Each structure stands twice: as C-alpha cells, then as structure tokens.
Amino acid sequence: MIGRGYLPIILVTLLIAATPLVISSNSFFNFTVLVLIIALAAQGWNLLGGIGGQTSFGHSMFFGIGAYTASMLQTHLGVNAWLSLVAAIAAGALAGLIVGFLSFRAGLRGSYFALVTLAFAELLRVLANASELTGGAAGLLLKLDPGFANMQFSSRPTFMLLALAFVFASLVITQKIVNSRFGAHLVAVRENEDAAKALGVDVLTVKLKAISLSGAMTAAAGVLYVQYFLYIDAGIAFGIWISIEALLAPMVGGRGMVLGPLIGAFTLHGLGEITKSFAGRVPGIDLIVFAIVLIVVIAFASSGILGLLKKLADRFSSKEGA
Amino acid sequence: MFSPTIIIEAMINGLLTGAIYALVALGLTLVYGVLHIINFAHGATLAAAMFAVWGLNAAFGIDTYWTIPIVTPAFFVLGYVVQRFVIGPAAHGDDGNILLITLGISILIENALLAGFGSDTRSIPSDFSFAIVEAGPFLLSSARLVGAAGSLVVAILFWLLMSRTDTGKAIRAVAREKLGANLVGINVGHIYAITFGLGCAALAVAASLLMPTFYVNPRIGGAFVNIAFTVVVLGGMGSIPGAMAGGLIIGMVESLSGLLLGESLGQIGIFIIFILVLLLRPTGLFGAKA
Numbered sequence: 001m002i003g004r005g006y007l008p009i010i011l012v013t014l015l016i017a018a019t020p021l022v023i024s025s026n027s028f029f030n031f032t033v034l035v036l037i038i039a040l041a042a043q044g045w046n047l048l049g050g051i052g053g054q055t056s057f058g059h060s061m062f063f064g065i066g067a068y069t070a071s072m073l074q075t076h077l078g079v080n081a082w083l084s085l086v087a088a089i090a091a092g093a094l095a096g097l098i099v100g101f102l103s104f105r106a107g108l109r110g111s112y113f114a115l116v117t118l119a120f121a122e123l124l125r126v127l128a129n130a131s132e133l134t135g136g137a138a139g140l141l142l143k144l145d146p147g148f149a150n151m152q153f154s155s156r157p158t159f160m161l162l163a164l165a166f167v168f169a170s171l172v173i174t175q176k177i178v179n180s181r182f183g184a185h186l187v188a189v190r191e192n193e194d195a196a197k198a199l200g201v202d203v204l205t206v207k208l209k210a211i212s213l214s215g216a217m218t219a220a221a222g223v224l225y226v227q228y229f230l231y232i233d234a235g236i237a238f239g240i241w242i243s244i245e246a247l248l249a250p251m252v253g254g255r256g257m258v259l260g261p262l263i264g265a266f267t268l269h270g271l272g273e274i275t276k277s278f279a280g281r282v283p284g285i286d287l288i289v290f291a292i293v294l295i296v297v298i299a300f301a302s303s304g305i306l307g308l309l310k311k312l313a314d315r316f317s318s319k320e321g322a
Numbered sequence: 323m324f325s326p327t328i329i330i331e332a333m334i335n336g337l338l339t340g341a342i343y344a345l346v347a348l349g350l351t352l353v354y355g356v357l358h359i360i361n362f363a364h365g366a367t368l369a370a371a372m373f374a375v376w377g378l379n380a381a382f383g384i385d386t387y388w389t390i391p392i393v394t395p396a397f398f399v400l401g402y403v404v405q406r407f408v409i410g411p412a413a414h415g416d417d418g419n420i421l422l423i424t425l426g427i428s429i430l431i432e433n434a435l436l437a438g439f440g441s442d443t444r445s446i447p448s449d450f451s452f453a454i455v456e457a458g459p460f461l462l463s464s465a466r467l468v469g470a471a472g473s474l475v476v477a478i479l480f481w482l483l484m485s486r487t488d489t490g491k492a493i494r495a496v497a498r499e500k501l502g503a504n505l506v507g508i509n510v511g512h513i514y515a516i517t518f519g520l521g522c523a524a525l526a527v528a529a530s531l532l533m534p535t536f537y538v539n540p541r542i543g544g545a546f547v548n549i550a551f552t553v554v555v556l557g558g559m560g561s562i563p564g565a566m567a568g569g570l571i572i573g574m575v576e577s578l579s580g581l582l583l584g585e586s587l588g589q590i591g592i593f594i595i596f597i598l599v600l601l602l603r604p605t606g607l608f609g610a611k612a
Binding site: 106127130 | 430441
C-alpha cells in the first residue's frame, strides 16, 4: 500500500536509477550527479520557500556549512566520512535554527527575510575566505581514497546512485511533511500568516521547524558536493551561484510541489547543456537562458512546469467528463 | 597604532566614497519608497552603466564625466521600459514575484556582460585618477572629491524634483496612496516606470563618477548591491535623507574597518551592520514604519 503522492516519487527515482543500464557516458553521469546535488539543495529551499513561503536568497549558507563541516572534520580531525555527514546535516539544521530564530523573531518577512539570508551567506563567505580552519582562499582538498568507508566512489554511476538515494529520501520526507499536519500549518503560514496565527498555529515554531529541516537538506547537498569533487573553497561553498540554483529549480519546476525541484533542476540544466552545444564556449550563456526561463515562468506560469502540466491535465479531464 | 592623521584621512576618504554609495543607494531607496519593491537588479544595472561609460570612453575617447549627458538619459529610458513592459506586467502585482523577476534581470545583465566583454577587469586610466589635492596635512583624491560633489548635486536635484515639480508631487502621491492617486487621475503605471527610470538614471551618474577611481567587470554589481542594500536598510527603506546619511556612514565604516582589519576582512563590518540593523531595527535610522 503506497500513500498519497509517493507513486510519482518512486517512478521518477526508478527511472533515474535505471539509466546506468542503458547509458555508459561519463559526461551524462557528471551531469546527473550535479543536477541531483542541486535538486537536493533545492528541495531544502522548496521546503522553506516553496511550501512555507519564506523566500531565501542565501541558501548557500547551509550548502557551505554542510560542505565545510564534512571536509574540516575529515581533513583536520580524521573523522569518518559518514559520521562527518551526520555532523554536517546536524550543523545545517542548527544553523537554520539560529538564523531562523534571529530573523523570524525579529519579524522579518518577504524581501527583508531574503536580504538577511543573503547577508548571512555573504558574511560566512568572507569569513571562510579569511579563516585558516577553512583553508582560506586556497580552500580545502579531501584526500582521494575511494572506498565505501570514505564515501568516495571511483565509479560515477555508483556515486550517482548515492546522490539519488539522498534525493529520494528528501522527496519522501517532503511528501510526508506535505501530507502531515505540520505541512498544513506551513501552507497556512505561507498563505496568510496573520490568519494562521489567529487560528492557533504557532507560527514561530512552524517556521523554525521548516528552516532547520531546510538547512539540514541543503547541508547534505553540500556534503555530496565535496565528496564528489573532493574540493571546496569559499566562493563555491558560500557563493551566490548555489543560492540561485536552489531557488531557480523549484521556481521553474513548481514551487511548493514535491517533485518541483528535481524536475526544475533537470529542465534548467538540460536547457543549459543544449544551449552550450549550440552557442559554444560563450561564458555565462547557460545562466542567460536560466534567467529568461525564470522571468517567463513568473510571467506566464507562476506554478512552474508541474503546475502547467496539472492545469493541462485538469482541462483534458474536464473535457472528457463533459 | 595609527596616527590620528591616518585615521582622519581614512575617515575623510570614507566619507567621499560614501557620498557615491549614497548616490547608488538613492535609486534603490526611491524605488522601494514608491513601488515598495526591492530592485535586486540594482547592482547589475550599475555594472551595465559602468560598462557603458567605459565603452564610450574606449570607443570614442569621450572623457568620463562627459559621458553623463549620454548615459543618464539612456538609462532613464531603459529603466522606464524595463519597469513598464517587463517587471510591471510579469509580476501580477505580487511582491515576491517582483523580487524574483529583478533577480532574474540581474542574472541576465551580469551574464550578458560576461558573454559580451569576458570576465576581464577594465578601468579608464588617466592622470586625473591619481591626482591629489592637499588639504592641510591630508592628501585627498581629486576624483573622489569630484565624485562626492557630483553626488551632492544629484541629491539636490532629486530633492528639487520631488518637492517642486508636478512629477515629484505625483510620485509622492503614488508612494503614499496608489489607489487614491489613481482616482485623482494619476497614471500609476507611468509614475512607477518614471520612478524606476530615475533610479537607473542616478546609477548612470554614479557610474560616471565612479569610473575614474574604480574598475569594472561583469561581477562588480554584487559588491555594490550588498553595500547599497546596507545603506538603504541602515537609513530606512524608502527614505532619501536616510540613504544619504547611510551612505556616508557605510563609506566611513568600510574605510576604517579596511584600515583596521585589512582588505579581505574589511567587508565584514558592512555585513554585520546590515544584519544587526535588520534584526534589531528593520525600520533603520530614518524609516517611519516597517
């Protein structure tokens, strides 16, 4: 017996998991791993920004905290990679709690909240660029030592399956939240915070829960990034690029929808690759496409690709019924 | 550790840079005050204006300051068109959407500049960039003095525009109560676009004043957008005197923390002020209400 909403998640996951059976190109797996990492980071954003309506411009702070926690524990203290992963996820949740406590208690909403998250991420970027613990501007290198214990895999399809497992877990968790009372409260806060409060929803607690879960998910994406590329620096970890990726994917795929970030990340980066193959090596051309897609989506399909598909399906079924 | 002369000189230089920050922030705070939106593309627009100034100089040899009469009207028109025909219709009146659209525009501008000009850093070298004025024991950069004077002139012009002209009156009316303004026959969409255009025009002037002492590359907007947001938040979102005061304060903070903490950590002072003001007093120093 499968609960509401889980069937599409399982189907999409199985579809991606089956790709190594028919595709053997390394560039395909490189592409898919990066897209899955972004989809995981974006699912974190979606939980807070899509379902909870709290737009963050600084999700790189969680991504970076995850990446740096995992790599610092491994390089400085020799901690096992999987234990570092757990610590990094916890650090992401804690960071979410702290930032959420400070900003939600101060009553920051909408644009103000977006700006304060951006400022926190930038602050961390400057600190990580200057501190010795984080390797300063040179960054941190993880020692190449493939093996399950080190969470490093020389086979790209294997790493893709690992990333997929994380994405699958994030999808299931998000679906569980959507189906739960907490999810309903979160949507109520998004739709009308004052009304939700009047109806007895503990707005601060709901938001704090959402931002710490969100931070934990995006931190896990940061860990995957560093386990795959074995390198991190302040510009990657706390850079605006991942904040934007984490926001664009759900916006394009369908904000607040469980599969939105994954569909959005695949669509955007698929488009990016196609553009690059046409336009050649023009720097920034893929981001130009992303930006245009974002503006077009907001202007004409504010609920994203999934929202558009749903609308089409509804129109089709209502015609059938008539 | 530092002699008083060095510290005072750093403060004066900070004030001079701060005057230009104030000019950059002026457009941002005006747009916020009237349209109640945060224009995330402000920094990228400044980068585009700086490239325009650089391009006019490189292609036609026009002196930096003489680009003002060309780039200012051009950016006014550009801002008007973008607000009237892109942001306005696409946003469907939702603030969150506007924020995201301006984010999209900023990504678009930044990467279009990157695609067009590459990631190289460019500047306009001239003797004037290094000219120095001696004021008692202090050595001050002539270009920065001109920049600060220019910012002051623009601020006064803005004030005159807002307080003495019909357009200014209409802008203030729309900012106060857009439905009421609409009822008395003011075209709100037109006023929104004019305001947005004015914000972009202020950026064009700032770009011309900045170029003698700054450099430009496609990513430069990011650095300015952080500073401009801090200035605006510190001064109070929507407050023009607040932006002026905030710009001067931030210029000084940046200069002093750069002196005390070094270049790489110098920016930290700005972010900390930004976060503290947002958390503790989101209305800023001059803002009336959140």
